[in-house]
Amino acid sequence: MPDSRRPRSGNRRDEAARLAVLHAADDLLVEHGFAALTVEAIARRAGVAKQTIYRWWPSKVEILLDTLIEDSAKRFPVPEGKATAEAIRGYLRAFARFLTRDPAGKVLLALLAQAQHDPATAESFRERYLGPRREQERALLTRATEAGEIAPRLGPDAALDALVGPLVYAALTGAAVPRGMVSALVEDVLKPALPAN
Template sequence: MPAARTPKGRAPHRRNEEARLAVLHAADDLLVERGFGGVSVEGIAARAGVAKQTIYRWWPSKVDILLDTLIQDADRKLVVPDTGTSVERVTRYLRDLVKFLTRDDAGKVLLALIGEAQHDAETAKVFHERYLTPRRRQERTMLAGHAKTDADAALDALVGPVVYRALTGAPIPPKFVAGLVAATLG
């Protein structure tokens, strides 16, 4: 009996990097232009120039696409500092978080996913698993060595007000960040 032959060409499960990036950029652009409700897999496919089936082969939903966009951008643009004192690391991170949330399209993705997680339990679950839990693990490292600090409570007190202000469109001046750090870390 002859051996089974593998068809020539790409393996069907392997992502084409150019198409993957086109999909991520399209999702990001559409979210900024139209908001979460204006993003659809059909719209992403059309903007990216790929078939809708290609998207569904790689991602189960628009939330998963947006999460991939967020994770990729946050890993590049919202790096958790690993040098300096804990106060210096946290201050630097919060300043970067403010810029990310208020000036970067990826920050709009983060805010949109936070908003959607309030209304959809599955989005909340996936958002926690794929972004919030790993991000919190990274953020905790900034507080390593800080005397008797409950890291999660401190991070909630530091990050929460910044995210709240970004969600509501309130200004987030540098002195606000400095005040949070001083009040929380002393």
């Protein structure tokens, strides 16, 4: 049994330090906003040396990405099996809830924001987060279309932007997502009255 008072250090990566950093970053973002999220503040809060952070993460953005990837997989995984309209609706509802209710939703918004300021963040964010998720989402839509559940006027990527965009935009501008919005989006975007055109 390791000494519980101080199992610190050694010559392998210290898991406790890793978690302390992730949680400190998350907490600081939620409590004081991205502006207060400096590497020094994270180190202070986590009780960790600055160098320990730089040893494992190239930037604070990557720390946030690590937490976001984990949290997203937990809170709103892309449905794998059943490709029904209802599954899509449920997924979007979970996403909207994550954005507007979950403290971790702030991380997504902060990274999307930071990607506008810094190309390296944009690259990482797309590569490690947006890209993989979009792939799964596209597959979901494709399966649903093939199953005849939906018949979007737009291609899968544009359709996803049309579904996700409004929710993200509302969150970015501080607007509430009104009850029924997700349903309406699914109806309008995924099941348009095609003959009308």
